[in-house]
Amino acid sequence: MxxxxxxxxxxxxxxxxxxxxxxxxxxxxxxxxxxxxxxxxxxxxxxxxxxxxxxxxxxxxxxxxxxxxxxxxxxxxxxxxxxxxxxxxxxxxxxxxxxxxxxxxxxxxxxxxxxxxxxxxxxxxxxxxxxxxxxxxxxxxxxxxxxxxxxxxxxxxxxxxxINIDNFINIRKKNQDERRELHIPSDAVVIGHIGRFVDQKNHGRLLDIFFDYYWNLNRKAYLLLVGDGDLKKEMEIKADNLGIKNRVLFTGNVDNVSKYYSVMDVFLLPSLYEGLPIVAIEAQCSGIPMLISNTIDSDAKILSTTKLLSLNLSNLKWEKNLDRLVHERKIDFSTIKDILVQKGxxxxxxxxxxxxxxxxxxxxx
Incomplete structure (x- = not known):
């Protein structure tokens, strides 16, 4: 065929x-x-x-x-x-x-x-x-x-x-090794995102949310942005203008994304529109709490530690929900695989x- x-x-x-x-x-x-x-x-x-x-x-x-x-x-x-x-x-x-x-x-x-x-x-x-x-x-x-x-x-x-669930299910066990490689302190809170630098992914809003979260709630926070695209340079300039350049890591495209999931504490996805992004499945399989926009297919919410939020809400609402996930992240790793298999x-x-x-x-x- x-x-x-x-x-x-x-x-x-x-x-x-x-x-x-x-x-x-x-x-x-x-x-x-x-x-x-x-x-x-x-x-x-x-x-x-x-x-x-x-x-x-x-x-x-x-x-x-x-x-x-x-x-x-x-x-x-x-x-x-x-x-x-x-x-x-x-x-x-x-x-x-x-x-x-x-x-x-x-x-x-x-x-x-x-x-x-x-x-x-x-x-x-x-x-x-x-x-x-x-x-x-x-x-x-x-x-x-x-x-x-x-x-x-x-x-x-x-x-x-x-996805191949076994490629992601225990990936966070490597947390400290990967953090050292990326020069991220062991006690840092890492907000992660994986996606192309295009309008759809809403990187500008993502940087604004992280800016407020960093200055208002957590000075130990880092933002890890994995991916490439036409707007990457513009976002690098924006991070510099916001005064958070030394807190935002731009990796470009990578061959093995699983190692980057291992260092993330929360995954942030404020996309303008999506279907069911595969990164949302991989992140939840890796045991990462997620804060995502409600413009994404609701089937993307697999675990109770994933929260959908309206883009119409203020950055203040987003940063507070982000902080809540950072401090309340409780995931039963023993059940993740069964849930993912059950949901297809x-x-x-x-x-x-x-x-x-x-x-x-x-x-x-």
Whole structure:
């Protein structure tokens, strides 16, 4: 079976990690051939991970700057590869490759929703949603909220952003070794975040919340920001202007994110919109209390130590809730794995669901 996945780009995002987790197992245990089509300059670390997972990665022109070229190159790839399935992971913009797949008579065309809200005007979202439903034959989502956002009342299936639980479950035992490597004092409180430096992740608000928390409540606090992106330099300048440059660690993209979870005391995720971010699953699996915005799919709340908060609330509210999690973090590590497996976040279990979904979709044709 041949599958072409269309994604926006290869960076340090959750969609890319989701593909790495799933395709790595499917490519190893099945006769699947999987191709990842992307735009923009790729992050080399993530590109290598996809290729090590057994995926063939092909770059095409950016649809924003070269829409016609993007469509033509998508057409050529689909026409030459003759896939059984085209699986699109660009949420509202899935209809671009879905339309081309329809022209090329691909029988199984999958729209996959990875967001539960957006910042677009409502009429724009409505048009894009309708086009996705028209050109897709199957609808997937990372969570219930993400599915209802993109598909409304149309029937969809949830495929969780599952992880290899054993890679994260005991990672915090290495806490002090990793802190020494990062030059973080053993008694420091580390507020962590992992994500691309793009508008969606709301790094500016994140820095403002940490600024207030540091100056008002905890002078032993550090902020650890893992990831890269177009806005990284701007955020470095902002941290300098706020006078907290020596308290904010910018790591860039990293090959092994698990070591950075090990030093975090609380994970802060004030995103403007998300589906079900894979970092939220990894962080909770690592036993880290989380403070996240309520614009994120509510399925992201797995443990009782994860709190959702409105972005409309003041920084004062955010910093107080952050401080509460720092001082009240009580996690029963013995139950985390069972909870994650029960809620469908074990990659070993969930990959079987996706494999069965693909096979059934093809057999129906």
């Amino acid at each position: 041949k599958i072409i996945h269309f994604i926006s780009g290869i960076g340090s995002g959750g969609v890319e990690q989701m593909l790495i987790n799933y395709t790595g197992i499917l490519n190893k245990n099945t006769d699947f051939t999987q191709i990842v089509v992307f735009q923009h300059d790729p992050d080399k670390i993530c590109l290598n991970k996809l290729e090590r997972a057994g995926d063939k990665c092909v770059r095409i022109s950016d649809k924003r700057h070269h829409p016609l070229k993007n469509l033509w190159q998508s057409y050529r790839i689909i026409k030459s590869e003759q896939p059984d399935i085209v699986h699109c992971h660009m949420s509202l913009l899935n209809f671009f490759p879905l339309f081309i797949a329809w022209i090329c008579h691909v029988k199984v065309r999958i729209s996959h929703s990875h967001i539960s809200s957006s910042s677009n005007p409502r009429f724009v979202d409505w048009i894009f949603k309708r086009l996705n439903i028209i050109f897709a034959t199957k609808l997937l989502a990372c969570g219930e909220d993400a599915g209802h956002f993109l598909y409304g009342k149309s029937k969809f299936k949830v495929i969780r952003n599952a 976040f074990s990659i070993e279990k969930e990959v079987e669901n996706l494999n069965g979904f693909y096979k059934q979709a093809v057999e129906e044709i």
